[in-house]
Amino acid sequence: MQKLIRGLHHFRTEIFSSQKELFEHLALGQRPDALFITCCDSRVMPHLITQAGPGELFVLRNIGNIVPPFGSKLCGAAAAIEYAVCQLGVKDIIVCGHSLCGAMRALIDPNQLKDMPTVAQWLIHAEATRAILRENYSHVPSEGLLSVAVQENVLTQLENLKTHPAVAARLASGQLRVQGWVYKMESGEVFIFHPDKGQFLLSCVETQAASPRRSLIGTSIQPFDSVFSTHQAQADILPIAQHVRRHGRHQVAADAGP
């Protein structure tokens, strides 16, 4: 705790005072670029990995970066989504999962939750992910299944997100974009889901698109498997094939599927 108290002091005397103008401006109101939905995991740091500053991200965190579908029992996640979209007018929503996620590990092995009934109840909102794993990935060795679960869960939660009327309406009118990301904490890399390619691809900033104002979405892509070992690439590419199949891109799935 002492470390945190020292941090408070450092922030007030060094950080806040050196950016006083910014914080005074932010006190007048917030206009964040994006709603960033991610896991509670202490190793996932939305502002650090995106290099966003104060006032730029509206962050919603919970166990497993879950988006309860619209109509679920009243919960804070739905309220945060509605507020970000309707009141703050965010232009982007990012659902960001991460490697080595404890929630996804528990989804695969529910025995881990026997003493945590509330967490078990919460993960009901990821039941579709569990069903997808059961029906489509029984052949995947256990060491690869966690990566599959993380990626499939991001896609499941993106689907849940679209059930919220405020999100659906603005997606339809082109005022809002949604993206699925996976943060690989071992390497600091972020993979962005590209629906047209049916894959999570490594993000990198386009040189020609560089501008003084940072954009979360202004990214280009690198081939996904160029950054993984052969073994790991195989595990990480599997869910992509399945996702493609779910969305009816059979010709691609036939090539890439297991």
Ligand SMILES: [Zn+2]
């Ligand atoms: Zn997690």
